[in-house]
Amino acid sequence: MNDRKMSKQGEVKGGINPVVVAVAGAVVGAGIAVAGVVLSDEKNREKIAHTVTTVKDDVTHFVTKTQQQIEAEKKMLEKRILADKLKVTKVVASAKNSLDKTTKEVNNAVKSL
Numbered sequence: 001m002n003d004r005k006m007s008k009q010g011e012v013k014g015g016i017n018p019v020v021v022a023v024a025g026a027v028v029g030a031g032i033a034v035a036g037v038v039l040s041d042e043k044n045r046e047k048i049a050h051t052v053t054t055v056k057d058d059v060t061h062f063v064t065k066t067q068q069q070i071e072a073e074k075k076m077l078e079k080r081i082l083a084d085k086l087k088v089t090k091v092v093a094s095a096k097n098s099l100d101k102t103t104k105e106v107n108n109a110v111k112s113l
Contacts (some may be wrong), residue, residue: 016063024059031055 031052
């Protein structure tokens, strides 16, 4: 029960993990802080703007790729769970049939005494 609560605490709309967002924000923030030091030169401002955009794009790509991998893993696990549920259902049905058969045999043996 606690595992479910804990996993839900880490979720936000869109399925982006807050830790990933925090790390991405820290990277972008650090880049902007460094950029502030050299903003006096126009050429440096252009380089910084390009670098910040590149970092943002890289982080966005990483987050998107991670989400896709997680979704694929989730689908695979859901399929495995469904297959295992079917196997369990078959085993339970087989056990019930065997128990019913044994019960009938015991009842017939008792009647013949």
